[in-house]
Amino acid sequence: MKASDLLVRCLEAEGVERVFGLPGEELEDLLFSLRASDVEFIPVRHEQGAAFMADVHGRLTGAAGVCLATLGPGATNLITGVADAHLDKSPLVAITGQGGRERLHKESHQALDIVQMFEPVVKWNTQIAEAETVPESVRKAFKLAQYEKPGATHLEFPEDVAAEFVEAVPLPTRPRVHRSDPDQTSLNQAVDLIETAEAPLVLAGNGAVRTPAARRLRELVEHVGMPAVATYMGKGAVSDRLDVSLMTLDSGPDGEAVAAIAEADCVLAVGYDIAEHDPKSWNPDRDKRVIHVDHEPAEVYEHYNPDVELVADISATLRGLRKRLDIETASAWYQDLRERIVADVSREPEPDDPFTVKRTLPYLRAAMADEDVLISDVGSHKMAIARHFRTYEPNTCIISNGLASMGIAVPGGVAAALAIDTNVVVATGDGGFLMNAAEIETATRLGLGFTIIVFTDDDYGLISEKQVSHTGEQFGTELTNPDFQQFAESFGIEGYRPETWGDIESTLERVVSTDELSLVEIRLE
Missing domain, CATH: 3.40.50.970 (Thiamin diphosphate (ThDP)-binding fold, Pyr/PP domains)
Structure with a gap:
């Protein structure tokens, strides 16, 4: 089959139902391969729109959204949406066309080094330079895009490679790679910090709304009675109907959520990326005891230097904390703030x-x-x-x-x-x-x-x-x-x-x- 047919079969094997994009001359073989497949191609009006569609699809479903553009301006128009997915940890696979390899060593029409251009805004990218590498390239792009922390990947597909005939089949997909459970020493250290704190508080970030983490987080905060604030991207991890919710970091007519986190002496940061909200705003004096719960170690930052890092599956970590914590925090210190926030947003x-x-x-x-x-x-x-x-x-x-x-x-x-x-x-x-x-x-x-x-x-x-x-x-x-x-x-x-x-x-x-x-x-x- 043609390499373009093989790539589309690989998309089918990954469970892709639709591809958002714009047609282009260098995509001709790939477009007709899509027409003959079970994958729906959705022409859009601008490549940025295609990337945003793939971005939001990834955030809502957890499965990588796919966007497609031709070389040159088509690829450059994709970059904003791809970068958005990259920083918002949304699984996305971008595919761009390219001219034939025979003209890429010299200046030629619409030819840019797109792989190099995408490098800062993706987890991984490559040019598919040989038809035989299509199955490995596609499988790697989807695996890395969807692996925690998720993000964007990119494949460049030259038109001469797309037209080649090849004997190969898609690689079978496997269950997603799962993080291990937290180590017991770190878990016990975190429990000690929470139990000895006078005003512990949860900071729910982007990672708290992915996978089953939100359910486990709700169980924990209700069990312990800890108040929770969210970053803008962590909204909904803890329902705003719950008495422990203080909504987001900036909620309240007079900054009540800010007041709560200022009063907190221990912050349990769940799935928090510092790109979401500068920790200098909520830990200006660097005096809070911080517990970092995430799939990756914390970024190095003077205002976010956790006392304990629980680098493991977030859901498993929250489940482990709930089993060990047998306290109930006094609600007096945050309930007045909660009441003012609710009154403000309900008026x-x-x-x-x-x-x-x-x-x-x-x-x-x-x-x-x-x-x-x-x-x-x-x-x-x-x-x-x-x-x-x-x-x-x-x-x-x-x-x-x-x-x-x-x-x-x-x-x-x-x-x-x-x-x-x-x-x-x-x-x-x-x-x-x-x-x-x-x-x-x-x-x-x-x-x-x-x-x-x-x-x-x-x-x-x-x-x-x-x-x-x-x-x-x-x-x-x-x-x-x-x-x-x-x-x-x-x-x-x-x-x-x-x-x-x-x-x-x-x-x-x-x-x-x-x-x-x-x-x-x-x-x-």
Whole structure:
């Protein structure tokens, strides 16, 4: 068979159901091999959108999402989404075409060293230079992408290799590699730190929402009575309905979550990456006893230098801690903070209150079931969602935070609508929305239904907020926008522009639960 046929058979063996990408001349053999397979090829409107779709698919399912682009600009357009997956620990396999090897030793049309270009933003990448290496290359790409900590990998596939005939078969997949149980000495040291602490606290990071870790973490915090705060990417690891939840590191009208972690003398950091949230903000004096629970050792950082590192399977570690801990922490030190946080995020606006993202969130939360998924783009609205949107299940509030890339929301909605059976809502600002709004066409072509909320203020609001806080003025952030209601209707979908809080409540209640694709513009005041 052709090497392109073999590569597609390898994708089938990995369980890949769809590939997001753009066609290209150098991909011709691979595209026709996909047509003859059980793998669905989904043409999108921009390679960045393809990578974001693969990124969100990986975060929601745990299986590597696959994106495809041609050489040159196709490959460079992929890089932002691939880098996002890399820093957010999302399993992703990127495949790029390349010109024939006979012209790569010299300057030629659209030829760039793409393998070298991808090197800083992937766990592993290679050029498939020989057809016989296709099975090993594909198997390695998926194994490393999905192995904890997951991330992105990349395969470059020259067109002359794709056209070669080869006698080979896919390598069989194996069960995922599992980390060992924690060592008993470290486990006992961690237990001693928690039992002797006066105010122990859990910090739930990105790793806490992967695998069965969230269930084990909930069992632990309820058993011990320890309060828990989450990073933006750890939202939902501990349900915000539980009395121990203090939501995220920045929650509360007066920084109550910050106050709690400031008062804590022992922090159990579960699946925490310092790329998620600078530890200097919560351990400025480096005086907290820290227990690091993760699949990899802690990064070297003066404000995050753990007393104990439990480098093992996270779920097994949490189970081991729960079995050994037989204490119940006094709740008085954090319950007042919890009550103020809950009151703040639950307050519905008064009729004459101006439209803000924060005040919209109680209505959005009420319109969504616990298992529905919210995908946030990046901007000032992301900060409000991270701090104030109550999250009840792991992986139901998807936030780009490691790279914090604008433009992820609409492509992410496409991937989510394909990957899961629950309702999907994407929230974006006007800046991030227009970066990849063309993927609405992809969604309509596929017959997908989800809700797009666009918060508009004609500004790159988060940047202008920071400029004003630093200098008292802003520059270079102001925008103009089309009529978003008409923009939505031009794609053949319903567009809404509610004018009152009652309109917002009734509109969200109606559209979130439907199977239709719709857009709701909320004009911020």
